[in-house]
Amino acid sequence: MNVVNVDLGENSYPIYIGNNLFVDKQLIHTLLNGSQVMIVTNTTVKPLYLDQLLDQLNEFKVTSIALQDGEQYKTLASVNQIFDELLNQRFSRNATLIALGGGVVGDMTGFAAACYLRGINFIQIPTTLLAQVDSSVGGKTGVNHPLGKNMIGAFYQPQGVFADTSVLHTLPERELMAGVAEVIKYGLIYDIEFLAWLENHVDQILKLEDSALSYAIQRSCEIKAAIVSADEKESGLRAILNLGHTFGHAIEAGCGYGQYLHGEAVAIGMCLALELSHRLQRINLDDVVRGITLIERTGLPSTLPPELTADDFLRLMAVDKKNVDGNIRVIVLNQLGQAALPETVNSGLLRQTINEYGDMRS
Amino acid sequence: MNVVNVDLGENSYPIYIGNNLFVDKQLIHTLLNGSQVMIVTNTTVKPLYLDQLLDQLNEFKVTSIALQDGEQYKTLASVNQIFDELLNQRFSRNATLIALGGGVVGDMTGFAAACYLRGINFIQIPTTLLAQVDSSVGGKTGVNHPLGKNMIGAFYQPQGVFADTSVLHTLPERELMAGVAEVIKYGLIYDIEFLAWLENHVDQILKLEDSALSYAIQRSCEIKAAIVSADEKESGLRAILNLGHTFGHAIEAGCGYGQYLHGEAVAIGMCLALELSHRLQRINLDDVVRGITLIERTGLPSTLPPELTADDFLRLMAVDKKNVDGNIRVIVLNQLGQAALPETVNSGLLRQTINEYGDMRS
Numbered sequence: 001m002n003v004v005n006v007d008l009g010e011n012s013y014p015i016y017i018g019n020n021l022f023v024d025k026q027l028i029h030t031l032l033n034g035s036q037v038m039i040v041t042n043t044t045v046k047p048l049y050l051d052q053l054l055d056q057l058n059e060f061k062v063t064s065i066a067l068q069d070g071e072q073y074k075t076l077a078s079v080n081q082i083f084d085e086l087l088n089q090r091f092s093r094n095a096t097l098i099a100l101g102g103g104v105v106g107d108m109t110g111f112a113a114a115c116y117l118r119g120i121n122f123i124q125i126p127t128t129l130l131a132q133v134d135s136s137v138g139g140k141t142g143v144n145h146p147l148g149k150n151m152i153g154a155f156y157q158p159q160g161v162f163a164d165t166s167v168l169h170t171l172p173e174r175e176l177m178a179g180v181a182e183v184i185k186y187g188l189i190y191d192i193e194f195l196a197w198l199e200n201h202v203d204q205i206l207k208l209e210d211s212a213l214s215y216a217i218q219r220s221c222e223i224k225a226a227i228v229s230a231d232e233k234e235s236g237l238r239a240i241l242n243l244g245h246t247f248g249h250a251i252e253a254g255c256g257y258g259q260y261l262h263g264e265a266v267a268i269g270m271c272l273a274l275e276l277s278h279r280l281q282r283i284n285l286d287d288v289v290r291g292i293t294l295i296e297r298t299g300l301p302s303t304l305p306p307e308l309t310a311d312d313f314l315r316l317m318a319v320d321k322k323n324v325d326g327n328i329r330v331i332v333l334n335q336l337g338q339a340a341l342p343e344t345v346n347s348g349l350l351r352q353t354i355n356e357y358g359d360m361r362s
Numbered sequence: 363m364n365v366v367n368v369d370l371g372e373n374s375y376p377i378y379i380g381n382n383l384f385v386d387k388q389l390i391h392t393l394l395n396g397s398q399v400m401i402v403t404n405t406t407v408k409p410l411y412l413d414q415l416l417d418q419l420n421e422f423k424v425t426s427i428a429l430q431d432g433e434q435y436k437t438l439a440s441v442n443q444i445f446d447e448l449l450n451q452r453f454s455r456n457a458t459l460i461a462l463g464g465g466v467v468g469d470m471t472g473f474a475a476a477c478y479l480r481g482i483n484f485i486q487i488p489t490t491l492l493a494q495v496d497s498s499v500g501g502k503t504g505v506n507h508p509l510g511k512n513m514i515g516a517f518y519q520p521q522g523v524f525a526d527t528s529v530l531h532t533l534p535e536r537e538l539m540a541g542v543a544e545v546i547k548y549g550l551i552y553d554i555e556f557l558a559w560l561e562n563h564v565d566q567i568l569k570l571e572d573s574a575l576s577y578a579i580q581r582s583c584e585i586k587a588a589i590v591s592a593d594e595k596e597s598g599l600r601a602i603l604n605l606g607h608t609f610g611h612a613i614e615a616g617c618g619y620g621q622y623l624h625g626e627a628v629a630i631g632m633c634l635a636l637e638l639s640h641r642l643q644r645i646n647l648d649d650v651v652r653g654i655t656l657i658e659r660t661g662l663p664s665t666l667p668p669e670l671t672a673d674d675f676l677r678l679m680a681v682d683k684k685n686v687d688g689n690i691r692v693i694v695l696n697q698l699g700q701a702a703l704p705e706t707v708n709s710g711l712l713r714q715t716i717n718e719y720g721d722m723r724s
Contacts, residue, residue: 076442087509115477118504118515119595142480147449153480154516233481 002214004221006137007229011157015136015221017214021164022049022125025056031123031160032060034094039064040082040109041100045127048170053100053125063089067105071257074104074144076152082112096121096159102128103135107153110141114156124161128171129179130263132163133186133220138228138238155233163221165213173299178263180205180298181244183216185270186223188291189243192337194219195294202297240339243331244269250316254308260301267300275357277332279349287336303361310354314347364576366583368499369591373519377498377583379576383526384411384487387418393485393522394422396456401426402444402471403462407489410532415462415487425451429467433619436466436506438514444474458483458521464490465497469515472503476518486523490533491541492625494525495548495582500590500600517595525583527575540625542567542660543606545578547632548585550653551605554699556581557656564659602701605693606631612678616670622663629662637719639694641711649698665723672716676709 001018016027037060041050046066054062065085067078086095099109099122106124113122126132142153168176180202187195197215198205204212224241231238247269251260260268274288296302317328328350329342363380378389399422403412408428416424427447429440448457461471461484468486475484488494504515530538542564549557559581560567566574586603593600609631613622622630636650658664679690690712691704 076438080438083507083514084509087507087513115504115514115516117513118502118517140480142477145445145449147446151449151479152445152477154477155480 002218004218004225006157006221006225008139008157008232011139011232013158013160015161015163015225017132017163017217017221018165019210019214020166021162022167023052023056028056028123028162031121032096033121034092034096035061036089036091036095037062037098038082038086038089038091038095039098039100040067040105040112041065042067042069042102042105044069045101045105049100049125049127049167053098061089067108069101069104071104071144074108076143076145079108079112079115079143082108083116086112086116091116091120093117093120096123098122099124099158100127101131102126103131106131106135107141107150108143110139110156110158111143111153113158114141114154119156121159122156124158125167126161126163127167129168129176129217130182132161132217133179134182134224136161136163137221137224138241139232163217165208165210165217168208168213174261175263176206176208177299178261178267180216181263181267181270181295181300183220184291184294184298185241185243185266186220187337188270188274188333189240189331189339190223190227190337191219192335194223195337199294202294206298236341239342240331242342243333243339244271244273246317246328246330247272247313250313251305251308254312254316255305260305264301267295267298268302268304271295271302271361272304272354272357273330273332276330276345276350276353277334279353280332280345282332282334282340283336287333290336304354304358310351310358313354314350317350364580366580366587368519368583368587370501370519370594373501373594375520375522377523377525377587379494379525379579379583380527381572381576382528383524384529385414385418390418390485390524393483394458395483396454396458397423398451398453398457399424399460400444400448400451400453400457401460401462402429402467402474403427404429404431404464404467406431407463407467411462411487411489411529415460423451429470431463431466433466433506436470438505438507441470441474441477441505444470445478448474448478453478453482455479455482458485460484461486462489463493464488465493468493468497469503469512470505472501472518472520473505473515475520476503476516481518483521484518486520487529488523488525489529491530491538491579492544494523494579495541496544496586498523498525499583499586500603501594525579527570527572527579530570530575536623537625538568538570539661540623540629542578543625543629543632543657543662545582546653546656546660547603547605547628548582549699550632550636550695551602551693551701552585552589552699553581554697556585557699561656564656568660598703601704602693604704605695605701606633606635608679608690608692609634609675612675613667613670616674616678617667622667626663629657629660630664630666633657633664633723634666634716634719635692635694638692638707638712638715639696641715642694642707644694644696644702645698649695652698666716666720672713672720675716676712679712 004015099106139157145151201212248265251265327344366377461468501519507513563574606628610627613627689706
């Protein structure tokens with residue numbers, strides 16, 4: 001087992017990474033300090049793992065709730081179901097919530113923990129690679145609103161995270177690849193050595209070989225933890241985690257949520273960000289090819305959705321939270337393994353980059 | 363104008379206390395750092411003060427919303443109305459919410475500010491004495507749930523508070539007295555000199571004489587700020603703010619919310635807490651009489667509701683958040699001007715105290 005400590009002063013917590021972790025009764029018990037536990041999961045994960053988790057908790061007063069699976073259920077109404085159950089069970093301030101599921105379950109459970117009695121403990125057991133390397137670090141919790149994604153929420157840290165590689169064996173391959181997109185992102189923005197390691201180990205990761213998978217998760221969490229520790233409330237450096245995301249959000253919204261997985265849209269977005277970085281004379285063409293090649297080796301998409309024009313992109317990117325005074329800001333690389341802070345990019349150059357990249361790869 | 367600085371590290375903020383403050387354009391502007399402002403008020407306060415406040419903000423993009431007035435509207439649904447309006451106006455992270463109203467408006471506005479985009483700025487302009495001396499310090503925000511009061515919320519601090527004595531002239535007298543109950547509480551739990559000052563100035567306060575009112579608010583905020591600074595997240599000392607509240611909550615719940623104002627129920631609860639402190643041999647009978655006399659001089663009630671038996675009290679007090687392992691814990695005084703931390707009190711003594719106090723004063 002490996003441990004990454006997320007260093008946030010009095011909000012610090014450990015991420016345990018390894019095989020068959022969440023059936024390690026002793027380990028889970030170290031993070032529980034009251035007698036009341038509520039497990040929040042979804043209808044897909046419940047039949048796979050709930051019973052195994054319950055087996056570890058037979059000395060506690062445990063209740064569980066299975067929410068509907070899917071981003072469209074990431075709402076205040078779902079979080080209210082959690083509150084209803086907590087209050088029906090008369091759970092008190094020293095109760096603990098356990099999130100057993102992907103990012104949606106984690107975000108809602110964390111938000112419920114942040115708000116119930118103004119804050120109770122919670123533990124994350126992410127069951128997707130994306131949630132293990134992304135939402136398990138950073139304390140972003142919350143729900144969507146009909147007028148925007150992740151608009152309502154809180155920064156709130158868990159007591160600990162179990163990134164259990166064994167649960168990834170039941171993950172659909174397409175979702176595994178979507179998680180790998182975020183892993184590659186960490187190499188691109190922060191660590192060229194990790195990028196090189198990924199080039200040598202991407203096949204083992206996709207085959208779910210335990211040691212490669214564990215290291216990929218560990219290094220991803222370390223990098224995200226380093227960035228988040230320096231900027232817990234997202235006022236500066238943390239924005240570099242958005243490499244590829246401004247383009248990616250435009251793809252998700254423009255094609256309708258659900259056609260592309262988040263990680264797939266980000267993969268395409270990172271290809272565009274590499275191309276843009278080159279056109280800004282920050283990286284050379286070999287670097288662009290190197291990044292895109294790695295993305296393609298994982299099976300992730302690298303070509304633009306044919307239904308989106310450059311104007312569609314610009315229109316959709318205009319609503320991004322990073323923008324200032326209506327100017328589109330994106331993350332580019334200063335060099336491979338080092339991202340720049342968000343910067344305004346001339347819309348003519350953006351349009352040209354999208355058009356020419358689209359023409360090159362279609 | 364007086365200023366009380368609430369010292370909470372990077373979450374510190376000023377409380378401005380004085381006459382006609384919120385028409386001091388310059389002062390309000392010092393607390394606003396973006397161009398977008400949303401005022402949250404209720405249907406009672408809106409016709410009294412909204413236009414005056416809008417006049418101070420004509421250089422900003424301002425929107426306002428008037429929620430239904432009353433504790434029964436302190437719900438997630440009302441907070442969602444605030445979110446809807448913020449998103450309809452496309453308000454961004456540097457927007458500011460202004461709470462213009464009593465404790466209910468302040469609690470909901472603060473909670474909306476805590477959650478919108480995971481946290482934006484807010485300012486409080488409390489329009490009741492109770493909100494000025496109680497909810498303006500401490501950062502407790504939130505809403506009720508059908509299964510319990512204040513069950514959903516956050517600890518979240520404002521950028522500043524305007525405790526404007528001029529707005530108290532439109533406050534119903536009964537609500538003014540209910541606020542005075544909390545002012546007396548600060549003397550009882552923390553400051554015998556302030557208690558003596560109140561004995562000399564209670565008539566001026568009730569006549570709304572400005573200098574007495576300002577000092578009463580200032581000293582109350584200072585005491586609460588000192589307690590909260592020592593214990594922001596309510597793990598210890600802060601519990602002494604609950605003097606009279608455990609009994610008071612039982613009265614509010616047992617008689618049906620609305621029959622007694624919160625401050626009235628707390629006033630009766632403080633009388634019981636004084637009596638109990640005496641029976642625990644912490645204070646002498648003169649101290650009990652002194653406290654009860656001050657409470658009665660303000661016009662606040664000191665006699666128990668005839669419809670509640672001692673058993674009713676014990677049953678209702680059994681659900682208090684301070685209890686541990688089912689044992690009722692209350693706040694008593696070690697001496698006049700100094701409260702003790704919560705302690706378990708034998709239910710026989712509690713029953714006897716309630717019965718005999720009831721017999722004495724009926």
